[in-house]
Amino acid sequence: MQQHAISGSTSPRLSRYFITMTDIIPTADLPSLPIEGDERRFPVRRVFCIGRNYADHAKEMGAAAEAIFFMKPTDAVFTGSRLPYPQATSDLHHEVELVLALGDGGAIMGCAVGVDLTRRDLQGAMKAKSGPWEIGKAFENSAPVGLLRFGPVPERGKISLKVNGVRRQSGDLSEMILAPRRVLSELARYFTLKPGDLVFTGTPAGVGPLQRDDRVKAEIDGLPPLEFTIT
Numbered sequence: 001m002q003q004h005a006i007s008g009s010t011s012p013r014l015s016r017y018f019i020t021m022t023d024i025i026p027t028a029d030l031p032s033l034p035i036e037g038d039e040r041r042f043p044v045r046r047v048f049c050i051g052r053n054y055a056d057h058a059k060e061m062g063a064a065a066e067a068i069f070f071m072k073p074t075d076a077v078f079t080g081s082r083l084p085y086p087q088a089t090s091d092l093h094h095e096v097e098l099v100l101a102l103g104d105g106g107a108i109m110g111c112a113v114g115v116d117l118t119r120r121d122l123q124g125a126m127k128a129k130s131g132p133w134e135i136g137k138a139f140e141n142s143a144p145v146g147l148l149r150f151g152p153v154p155e156r157g158k159i160s161l162k163v164n165g166v167r168r169q170s171g172d173l174s175e176m177i178l179a180p181r182r183v184l185s186e187l188a189r190y191f192t193l194k195p196g197d198l199v200f201t202g203t204p205a206g207v208g209p210l211q212r213d214d215r216v217k218a219e220i221d222g223l224p225p226l227e228f229t230i231t
């Protein structure tokens, strides 16, 4: 398709975009993940999440330990180091999670450490109404993800999160109710998994609030740690 760069624009931000003859607005700039030892990037297609996949976390939320699926929009993915405190909440929670990155045929290409940021007050309000969770889960920058490591998915190993050096969450990947491959087979009952899809696989107990200036460090044995500061 014929494309024309915007020329003569005084905006450095706009000058990165191309406008086609048939699209009326610029195509969105989709996020991608950095890959360990590779200059290329992993472009993100969709973000699937599973809730209540560790029994101790389901218990602390007062919920049955029955896995449920939800999604975040692609532009929830955040790969920077300074994450702005989101609007419309006074109870932003951290949830450290193993993230699967899918390739051809929905097979696992690699893994990363992620945090499922949650506006717990808004999620709670929607739960009380039996409504959808989007306002609590699917906001901008709600899915920080670290460096992607290619290779097999770890089936066991420590998963933890510290805030300002103090441990808040701690568990083991082996405690997942649905192990990573089962998460994928369940998801595949409802969706055709595609290259570029990410899957957040649930969080262990210890979720809690974040404040501005908090330093978050999320770690999983064998994967590059994820660190960011709330601003």
Ligand code: MN
Pocket (backbone or CB within 6 Å): 049, 050, 051, 095, 097, 116, 200, 202, 203
């Ligand atoms: Mn979660």
